[in-house]
Amino acid sequence: MTDDVLWLRDEAPRPPRRNTPLTLERIITAAIAELDAAGAERLTMRKLAERLEVTSTALYWHVATKEDLLDLALDHVVGEVPVPPPGSEPRSGLRALLVGWRAAMLAHPWSPALLGRPLLGPNVLARTEFIQAMLVRSGLAGLELAAATRTLAGFVLGAAMADATWRRLDDPAAIAKVRAHILASAERYPTLSTSGFVEAGWSDDELFVFGLDRVLDRLLAGT
Amino acid sequence: MTDDVLWLRDEAPRPPRRNTPLTLERIITAAIAELDAAGAERLTMRKLAERLEVTSTALYWHVATKEDLLDLALDHVVGEVPVPPPGSEPRSGLRALLVGWRAAMLAHPWSPALLGRPLLGPNVLARTEFIQAMLVRSGLAGLELAAATRTLAGFVLGAAMADATWRRLDDPAAIAKVRAHILASAERYPTLSTSGFVEAGWSDDELFVFGLDRVLDRLLAGT
């Protein structure tokens, strides 16, 4: 029994104090990294904790629930969208913001799938504020203003979601299968099978910008 | 020991054979009912099995995975959208289909949250076929056709998602909280706080139709 002699006990000289303390900011960053790496719904509180070198239960000191964490991650991604200067010419300002918004979400392809949750974070609100400010400066008000705001928001988020879905389904074999299925059912899909729908002649970026410009044309034209 | 006398044994006369056999159709219907009742992500293979009076593992004879089941449920919901007759006047046909599409998804408020998954079911494809057919009959082709298809699809799905989010957050206290927060931060949200964004002066149905009509205006106007 040498254990009762202090000098003979071979223990770590200190309980190795945490090098980097856990913060909400670090947790969010790690969560985004984990989502980027592992993909959509493979984020786990335990795996996230492992990445941060803490116990999974330690996370709950900083965050109430996993859902809250996802909301924070989503708002953080939206925060990557640069907001044009408030003095921008309305149309080009709107265009820049909306193109950037979609790009930021597609840079984190898991993020559009989270859009089913309420979008009320500070970064989202700040960008919604910019959108409405530009619309107001274009002369919109009342019903027209309200509808234009929702139309633009819905369009961007819907497009991001659809495009992210296709990109996550990057398996070329799967895409070929879809194409083959549509072409094989030409009598059921006479238009789709002959219109170039399955040909992918244009990038989703091109198609988005083309559509966005048309939508802006009409919304900014006034009544 | 009366148990070795057949006539004295009181067992059920038959192993009560399944009254209604399990089918994929019944599973999908029950899943939608469960989702409608229990809400978004509270669907569980075990609870679904309980509703069908089978073991949870019995479901796996008919369906490979829970994700597959959700894909089937989503396509089933899209199937509730009436497709106008193929001879419809293009604009009114498109309008009817898209209004119906959004309405069907909002009737099952959990469904827009599933849109992050590939939309390739037969019901979705049939409706996409109709959309493109109407656009082609309006004279669209090439890039214009491809972009219009995606613009309309993105707009409808994005709007459905956003509206479903708000409706699921039906807690009036929560909505009041959002409103109070924006109004309290008037210097950060000068436009939002004064534009009526938080007033809800119009229904989401009105706003959607208003926006849809504008989008159709421009897309059908041609180059």
Place this chain on the structure above:
DNA sequence: ACCTGAACACCGTTCAAGT
């Protein structure tokens, strides 16, 4: 204040076994 360890009440899914 911040983190660990053990524990609870669940999950989706597999698989051998029954009928």
Place this chain on the structure above:
DNA sequence: ACCTGAACACCGTTCAAGT
């Protein structure tokens, strides 16, 4: 062919306890 029962490998989250 279709379903059950037991089991596996996980989950998110709570809570007492440590520092």
